[in-house]
Amino acid sequence: MLTIKNLHAEVEGKKILKGINLEINKGEMHAIMGPNGSGKSSLASVLAGRDNYTVTEGEVWFNGKNLLDMAPEDRAREGVFLAFQYPVEIPGVSNLNFLKTALNEIRAYKGLPALEAREFLKLTKEKQQLVDFHSNLMNRSLNEGFSGGEKKRNEIFQLAMLDPQLAILDETDSGLDIDALRIVSNGVNKLRDGEKSFVVITHYQRLLEYIIPDFVHVLYNGRIIKTGTKELALELEERGYDWLKEELHLKESV
Amino acid sequence: MINSNEIIDDIANKEYEFGFSTDIEMDMAPPGLNEDIIRFISAKKNEPEWLLEWRLKGFAAFKKMEFPKWQHFEMPELDLQALSYYAAPKKKVQLNSLDEVDPELLATFAKLGIPLNEQKALTGVAVDAVFDSVSVATTFKGKLKEMGVIFCSFGEAVQEHPDLVKKYLGSVVPHTDNIFAALNAAVFSDGSFVYIPKGVRCPMELSTYFRINAQNTGQFERTLIIADDNSYVSYLEGCTAPMRDENQLHAAVVELVAMEHAEIKYSTVQNWYPGDKDGKGGIYNFVTKRGICKGTASKISWTQVETGSAITWKYPSVILQGDHSEGEFYSVAVVRNKQIADTGTKIHHIGKGTKSRIISKGISAGRGDNSYRGLVSVGPRADNARNFTQCDSLLIGNQCGSHTFPYIESRNKTAMIEHEATTSKIGEDQIFYLNQRGIDSEKTVALIVNGYVKEVLNQLPMEFAVEAQKLLSITLEGSVG
Numbered sequence: 001m002l003t004i005k006n007l008h009a010e011v012e013g014k015k016i017l018k019g020i021n022l023e024i025n026k027g028e029m030h031a032i033m034g035p036n037g038s039g040k041s042s043l044a045s046v047l048a049g050r051d052n053y054t055v056t057e058g059e060v061w062f063n064g065k066n067l068l069d070m071a072p073e074d075r076a077r078e079g080v081f082l083a084f085q086y087p088v089e090i091p092g093v094s095n096l097n098f099l100k101t102a103l104n105e106i107r108a109y110k111g112l113p114a115l116e117a118r119e120f121l122k123l124t125k126e127k128q129q130l131v132d133f134h135s136n137l138m139n140r141s142l143n144e145g146f147s148g149g150e151k152k153r154n155e156i157f158q159l160a161m162l163d164p165q166l167a168i169l170d171e172t173d174s175g176l177d178i179d180a181l182r183i184v185s186n187g188v189n190k191l192r193d194g195e196k197s198f199v200v201i202t203h204y205q206r207l208l209e210y211i212i213p214d215f216v217h218v219l220y221n222g223r224i225i226k227t228g229t230k231e232l233a234l235e236l237e238e239r240g241y242d243w244l245k246e247e248l249h250l251k252e253s254v
Numbered sequence: 255m256i257n258s259n260e261i262i263d264d265i266a267n268k269e270y271e272f273g274f275s276t277d278i279e280m281d282m283a284p285p286g287l288n289e290d291i292i293r294f295i296s297a298k299k300n301e302p303e304w305l306l307e308w309r310l311k312g313f314a315a316f317k318k319m320e321f322p323k324w325q326h327f328e329m330p331e332l333d334l335q336a337l338s339y340y341a342a343p344k345k346k347v348q349l350n351s352l353d354e355v356d357p358e359l360l361a362t363f364a365k366l367g368i369p370l371n372e373q374k375a376l377t378g379v380a381v382d383a384v385f386d387s388v389s390v391a392t393t394f395k396g397k398l399k400e401m402g403v404i405f406c407s408f409g410e411a412v413q414e415h416p417d418l419v420k421k422y423l424g425s426v427v428p429h430t431d432n433i434f435a436a437l438n439a440a441v442f443s444d445g446s447f448v449y450i451p452k453g454v455r456c457p458m459e460l461s462t463y464f465r466i467n468a469q470n471t472g473q474f475e476r477t478l479i480i481a482d483d484n485s486y487v488s489y490l491e492g493c494t495a496p497m498r499d500e501n502q503l504h505a506a507v508v509e510l511v512a513m514e515h516a517e518i519k520y521s522t523v524q525n526w527y528p529g530d531k532d533g534k535g536g537i538y539n540f541v542t543k544r545g546i547c548k549g550t551a552s553k554i555s556w557t558q559v560e561t562g563s564a565i566t567w568k569y570p571s572v573i574l575q576g577d578h579s580e581g582e583f584y585s586v587a588v589v590r591n592k593q594i595a596d597t598g599t600k601i602h603h604i605g606k607g608t609k610s611r612i613i614s615k616g617i618s619a620g621r622g623d624n625s626y627r628g629l630v631s632v633g634p635r636a637d638n639a640r641n642f643t644q645c646d647s648l649l650i651g652n653q654c655g656s657h658t659f660p661y662i663e664s665r666n667k668t669a670m671i672e673h674e675a676t677t678s679k680i681g682e683d684q685i686f687y688l689n690q691r692g693i694d695s696e697k698t699v700a701l702i703v704n705g706y707v708k709e710v711l712n713q714l715p716m717e718f719a720v721e722a723q724k725l726l727s728i729t730l731e732g733s734v735g
């Protein structure tokens with residue numbers, strides 16, 4: 001579904017991604033871990049098409065299409081969803097109106113008619129329950145004055161509504177208390193339908209106790225330096241990242 | 255070959271030799287502003303002596319005045335002697351079908367959802383029987399007449415209802431008010447006149463049905479609306495279709511008079527030609543609009559959506575003279591490219607318990623420059639006067655400007671005046687967030703802007719609000735990346 005080949009990217013002349021290779025198949029759950037500043041959010045931004053990043057080398061293929069050639073909105077319409085680490089507030093635009101617009105834009109792209117009001121509300125009700133997202137937040141302005149936890153839940157709620165093929169979750173767990181974490185993880189697990197693929201970015205093992213990954217990758221200094229299974233996450237939890245960094249330096253100095 | 259301008263010049267010069275003040279046959283006055291021209295205009299319109307005198311007083315005042323200097327923009331060079339102050343209503347060039355119309359204009363019509371027949375009427379294509387604005391107008395005039403409502407052109411009112419015109423003309427915006435009002439008094443062309451008799455609630459939005467006919471009223475329009483005791487009227491001015499006009503300067507005057515318990519709602523959607531990317535060739539929209547709440551518990555409400563013109567310079571105002579009278583001002587002003595808006599309102603609280611509400615939403619994109627300028631004054635008699643002002647600015651991009659100049663003058667300790675102001679910016683991260691949800695940048699801006707102006711558009715009659723909303727998105731097209 002998603003193939004990343006030797007991806008290099010920079011921002012403001014600074015090299016951030018330095019040769020990422022990653023293959024994600026249908027239905028898989030990938031976790032990306034790594035210390036702060038290693039380039040996790042940058043990778044998500046590049047995949048989503050944020051324009052302050054410049055791709056200097058490499059390719060990204062999504063369902064056989066060249067993702068890097070597409071405008072951000074077209075990537076979204078093709079089925080790439082990014083749950084933001086820091087969701088922005090949009091005053092004056094109601095959550096509901098925003099979601100309806102987004103959903104219908106995506107449907108129009110796929111040649112589907114706009115959802116009727118009744119169907120839309122039905123879908124909304126159903127998906128709201130998934131992450132225990134309060135109805136009174138629906139009529140409020142998008143994320144405006146939402147608590148950190150409400151914003152994160154809203155991201156997962158939108159994910160459920162828009163039903164993408166690939167969902168990238170950027171530190172959705174940070175800032176969540178343990179109850180909220182459980183609710184959000186349950187929501188994500190319910191969305192695992194064997195079709196959708198996930199990339200979960202986190203630097204805590206905690207989340208991966210709820211969302212069991214098929215693969216765990218360690219991103220460090222713009223490169224994936226190790227790939228393993230969920231046991232790797234546990235090992236990182238116990239030993240930190242330093243042993244990996246040392247391993248890397250040893251390899252590089254050979 | 256001799257071109258038509260030469261012919262006109264030729265004729266004009268000839269007429270000049272003989273003095274044109276009595277020549278009613280001439281279609282266009284030679285350029286220049288002087289007493290003869292004013293006499294000529296007045297004679298052409300068959301006006302009574304008192305009106306000619308009033309015009310001449312306006313001209314005398316005009317001659318003593320200078321252009322203001324306090325505005326937040328550089329005053330363009332205006333050569334008022336180079337203008338021609340009278341042109342007979344021109345027949346538009348008749349086209350045979352919409353195929354002959356500028357496709358760009360048609361594309362805009364389509365985006366605005368303007369019905370086909372109306373498009374034809376607007377562009378001068380012969381209209382078929384289904385949409386006969388003249389007959390529609392006549393039908394409604396009949397209905398209005400039954401109720402005693404007078405709704406006609408200003409010129410007609412001068413002929414048919416001279417006493418009403420004489421009583422109220424210049425009573426709200428005197429001929430000495432400001433240089434453009436003085437100019438208008440001297441040379442005003444035509445406009446609308448409305449009188450709502452006591453106790454009558456005007457059953458329709460005035461001018462909706464007339465917006466096509468009402469177009470060629472010229473650059474010095476004059477409108478007078480009087481709502482007698484316990485009456486109500488909602489008046490719509492303007493048109494969301496792009497308005498082009500060779501006349502660069504528009505100096506209209508609008509006067510509103512609300513008697514006891516009367517209410518006037520005046521809505522404007524202004525979409526005059528804004529000029530090219532550098533603002534060249536756009537309209538200067540220098541309008542004086544003022545209403546007086548003469549009677550107890552009367553109400554005047556201005557709503558404006560200003561998207562066009564190279565320079566928009568106006569302060570629709572309300573004088574709250576009657577006790578417990580109310581004034582409102584709702585405004586959306588959009589500037590892009592090199593457009594300039596210096597607009598706002600003045601509310602004068604004179605009577606006891608008077609209330610006012612000001613909601614201003616400025617939107618600046620491109621290299622546009624948007625100023626809100628407002629005055630709330632409370633006189634010594636205005637016990638318990640209240641004002642609420644909300645003044646918001648929205649910026650799109652880094653090159654635009656936005657300024658607020660709120661003035662408050664209170665001479666009564668019991669007055670309560672509240673002022674809130676915000677400035678926000680449509681940020682790249684907001685645009686990217688919505689892009690990432692499948693919404694393109696144009697739609698994103700439209701979505702954010704619509705949310706931002708909702709409170710003002712809600713004041714407009716439904717169909718007008720829908721058009722205004724579309725107009726805003728069209729105006730802001732291409733304003734982001």
Ligand SMILES: Nc1ncnc2c1ncn2[C@@H]1O[C@H](COP(=O)(O)OP(=O)(O)O)[C@@H](O)[C@H]1O
Pocket residue numbers: 011012014016034035036037038039040041042043052
């Ligand atoms: N807009 C930017 N300008 C300059 N440097 C940036 C910008 N965005 C991110 N960076 C830098 O890129 C590196 C990777 O950041 P990021 O992808 O946010 O890391 P992570 O998500 O793994 O914590 C950091 O060194 C960060 O400072």
Ligand SMILES: [Mg+2]
Pocket residue numbers: 040041042085171
């Ligand atoms: Mg990050």
